[in-house]
Amino acid sequence: MENKIIPYTMLSEALNSTQELIERILPEYGMPSLRIGLEKINSVLDDYLQKAQEGFPIVGYHFAFPGEYLQCYDCVPVCLEASGYFLATLLLHGVEKYYDLIANFGHPYHTCSAQKASMAFTLDDLFRFDAIITPTAPCDSTCASYPFFRYEGKFPLIIADLPFRFDEKGYEYYGNQLKLSLTKLGKEIGQEPDYKKLKMALELENKTNKLQLEIFELAKTIPSPIENMYNAVSAATAILIPGTIEKYEFYKEMLEIAKYRYRKKVHHGGEEHIRSIWPYMLTFFDISLCEYLDRELGMSILFDIFNYNFSDPINTRSDLNTMFYDMAKKGMGWPMVKQSIEFYYPFINDCVRFAKEFSADCFIFTQSLACKQFGTVPQLLKEALKEIGVPMLIIEFDVGDARMTSLATMKEKIKMFSQTLL
Template sequence: MNSKSILFHFLTEMLPKSRNQLENKILPYIMLKDAISSSRELVERILPKNTTPSLRVGLREIESVLEQNIVKAEENLPIVGYHFSLPAEYLFCFECVPICIESLSFILAALLLDGVEKYYDIMLNWGHPFHTCSSQRATLGFSLDDLIKFDAIITPTAPCDNTCASYPFFLYKKKIPLVIMDLPYTHSEKSYEFFASQLKNGLKKLGKILGQEPDFDRMKKHIEIENRVSQIKLEIFDLIRAIPSPIDNLYNAISAATTILLSGTRENITFYSKIKNMAKKRYVNGDHYGKEETIRSIWPYMLTFFDISLCEWLDRELGLSILFDIFNYSFSDPIDTENGLDNMFFDMAKKTMNFPMTKQSTELYYPFIEDCVKMAKDYSADCFIYTSSIACKQFGSVPKLLREALREEVGIPMLLIELDVGDARVTSIDAIKNKISMFTQTLL
């Protein structure tokens, strides 16, 4: 029995009976929480103590926040779906259960026995195009099958056309109130001012749908928590300059999940503080997790969410470090919470427009290529590994230009892997491992 089979057994046998009444409303979210709990138990009880350190820390904190949200859902608070590109701490201005649409698709893809392929196919059969983003497609399928019932959904028009084209499904097919906030492409003072008013109006609109007045004082406290989290993340990012890298590869996958699911919570501070302490200890001792670090890689786009064990395999089998992926190298200044609502919303707009994936998708590719070249130098990268998905059309032309820039300006190569990060059937994990293994042989 492999780890996914054990997990499937846990899920089917152990779904708590007291949650039955909620199953019709948020079944995939309950499954997500149970999948996280089962994975934590597997990691803590079965795997040797010195393995998967970031996973151990992260699963516990994620489990705690998901459990709190399920309790809120049991108290009949409204279920609010949000796109991951909206920093979730903003939703603390409401008494609600915030559920990230994309996290259901991708984290369940990582943890369930057959991923969420059934729901990708349900949507394809319904007529949703095959080249749409799998991060939304499974949740669209859950919604089509009435497994999840959102009371409202809120999203910026970011980071891509896929998002803009997929979300109206919820409004037109499922009649779920949908709040869309228009996010500009250009990054300028004027754009931030415009998007600040979109954010404020969007939250007010959502409040009308929920029958609640947004409590911006409460939101402020959660924004301040995230200001602290950003500071800790920056310190971790700085430690990654060290050779060997003091983080384990799985940190990147777990950090992507906590960025989306734990924003604005104390659990997020706990997670990053523990990771920082762990990384600092390794840095001081010159330690590295897994096999000796032989290759340092930057993944400017995404990891393979359908099988995150690849991260561990790269650490242990190849000694290849993933220094960071797209969810772990975009930062913004702390949000000013002291000088009135207008300043706060301006900074909130700036943060949203510089959020991972939104920043890269809206600035188009010149700043992205410049950032990559700079990061390659600053972090002593030996190579880039670029995962290219048919869904991310705005990035279809970038790999060739990036490869040339890295070769000419840094003298390092880039491996391009075409895949769907949420669907194991497009490029299998074995094919991905083979590609990376062969690529690394050209580097050593």
């Protein structure tokens, strides 16, 4: 049977060799998040690849659509953004040749690299989806890029319309949109939604979120018991393997490690000198930056955008409408979706509150060229944080493409900034 998800095969092979390196090179307790996370992700990817071989429908989804919602179908869920970004992390030269491929096709260079790699994979016939599902979120870049999959890839594209209002009416509307779009998806792949299976996945996610929240709370302590790498690996597990027991196990094991470090007051990198919050993204083109900051600068990354968005547990015991209402609330509180609401006042308020609650010494804001909707926010946030005495460094970059701001430049900027803090 033809392989319709070659990038996932590439990812699985890259994960295998990275895992082998970790086993051979790292000391037994070195970077546990990487060791545990890659093992869990690999196990789920193997399962997905097996199912793809057996002919299960391949459903692409935007990372802003919580992937566990797809568990009402027997399908292979493939996150378009995670495919590109985690290959950018694991392959020697990332996915630069795919960024160039889609640029040569005529796609504007200033759009988000989150979608660009998967667009190029499609152009190169490496991805063949039976359907793709996406919300109209979190940004213009996403909304302008996804029609490519319909018109060039010829894949059925199902869109859940996200309202502007983030209140009861908005949640009702989006809950309805989720239900409609999942029903449409079922028609495309010839299946009826299995709500029992969906409930089980949601309940597992409720339990997983509780663990994530406990880890988040532990990051308030000094020194932080969370290694920087945890943030990157957690982002990967959250969007690549949602609703799985492996994801739950990853956070369970990480929580135990964080509790141990908390009790012993130990820091992964030796000594913690600076506590930083990254309200947007880390560098996915090279996650070794996390380890460099921990070990060379003693700078903790308390959390990044994928690790501070929490929502109430989804009520699966009531009627379907209540469940979809809660699913909508969760989806609208998702990383980048939540930050794009209103005129960024909630985002700025959250950041000021976090700065105080987590005893942050500084913020590092990575501004992506593609995030047009966010272009004006860093300066406003910088001014708000200045009022409470917390400095912020702004670095313009492309999260997946090292050619815009290299790792060396990132390190240099952060090192110089850190000298102003000590």
